[in-house]
Amino acid sequence: MKKSAHGRYWPWPPGPGVLAGLGATGLVIAGVAGAFAYTGGLLSPGALTQTRIIDRFQAINGVHPGFRRNHAKGVCVTGTFASNGLGARLSRAAVFAPGSVPVIGRFAVGIGKPFLPDNGTEVRSLALSFRPAGGEEWRTGMNDIPVFPVxxxxxxxxLMAASAADPGTGKPDPARMKDFLAAHPETARALALIRARPFSTGFANASYNGLDAFRFVDAAGRSTPVRWSMVALDPFVAQTPPPAGARDPNYLFDDLVARLDAGPLRYRFVVTVGQPGDPTGDATLPWPAGRQQVDAGTLTLDHVEAEGPGNCRDINYDPLVLPDGIAASDDPLLSARSAAYSVSFTRRAGEPKTPSEVQPPPARPAAADLPKTGGEP
Structure with missing residues (x-):
């Protein structure tokens, strides 16, 4: 199994209490900031480097040796993507030819501390590495929100500055956040879209959006702007607040393990086709409703295991690891993510590894692997 030489995630959101004074807006930002941190960002050359950004995230969350700097709490999954061939009209990528390819994935929550309890306002994420024959690879990271907040x-x-805790009070200054939103109306609009849909009860019934735009390139060289989603076949159920203390601290992951024990998870891979004028460089803006959608196949996930050597723990889900037939758009977040992940992974790779908080029980053996009894033919 090929290992990455690049980095992963940034440690965001801040620790408990940092956003506590922001009311409803603060709760949304606390959830969606993790999604943005997952996709990173890099300031203008000379103003701030990815190294300094990661230093800032470590100052916010602390350093947890061996863990990624954001989406630190997660679990590995494996399965297959079965293409129905319909995506080949848009992209010559091998994964869209009819047939199946293996997939190595990771479910995670948008927190930068690996041992925090799960809660209902955490962004759920799904990262995937497609491994078609021939040595190419395609990696993508998706989140269960409709747009980015910035x-x-x-x-x-x-946003980091606006939501940082005041040293004197230990809480954010609401006036700073108000000023930030006034200066960034795109964030105010994005937060309204994010708040309009509640979080799901778990990983299995959430749908995951790529959010950034990309370009599919077909066999003739024609380029088409696209966005993609993994749409859950499990029915969506909205998260509701539980009674105080009623949930296990790892309830999201425990529920995922139980669901996979009952049978495979399946998602439809839906490609949304952009039209001239649709924004490809601003991930806070959704594309208009009614755009053509192509159902390109089915993702099936049938195995879950704790992070460890050689599995998803050591894969960098860099969005610019792309096969022939898929290209980056003009979204500035894509190159920023790639650069920041490299720094983050370099640090993580040289640290001692601590076992993950999420430890699924050993997988049950398949029927074919069970020992035969005397009455078995």
Whole structure:
């Protein structure tokens, strides 16, 4: 299994209490900031480097040796993607030819501390590495929100400053957040879209959106702007607040393990086709409703295991690891993510590894692997 030489995630959101004074807006930002941190950001050359950004995230969350700097709490899954061939009209990528390819994935929550309890306002994420024959690879990271809360790294850096705790009070200054939102109306609009749909009860019934735009390139060289989603076949159920103390601290992951024990998870891979004028460089803006959608196949996940050597723990889900037939758009977040992940992974790779908080029980043996009894033919 090939290992990455690049980095992963940034440690965001901040620790408990940092956003506590922001009311409903603060709760949304606490959840979605992790999604943006997952996709990173890099300030203008000379103003701030990815190294300094990661230093800032470590100052916010602390350093947890061996864990990624954001989406630190997660679990590995494996399965297959079965293409129905319909995506080949848009992209010559091998994964869209009819047939199946293996997939190595990771479910995670948008927190930068690996041992925090799960809660209902955490962004759920699904990262995937497609491994078609021939040595190519395609990696993507998706989140269960409709848009990003900021459009560029400068906006994200300003959001960090606005939501940082005041040293005197230990809480954010609401006036700073008000000023930030006034200066960034795109974030106010994005937060309204994010708040309009509640989080799901778990990983299995959430659908995951790529959020950034990309370009599919077909066999003739024609380029088409696209966005993609993994749409859950399990029915969506909205998260509701539980009674105080009623949930296990790892309830999201425990529920995922139980669901996979009952049978495979399946998602439809839906490609949304952009039209001229649709924004490809601003991830806070949704594309208009009614755009053509192509159901390109089915993702099936049938195995879950704790992070460890050689599995998803050591894969960098860099969004610019792309096969022939898929290309980056003009979204500035894509190159920023790639650069920041490299720094983050370098640090993580040289640290001692601590076992993950999420430890699924050993997988049950398949029927074919069970020992035969005397009455078995």
């Amino acid at each position: 459009k560029d790294a400068e906006g994200f850096y300003a």
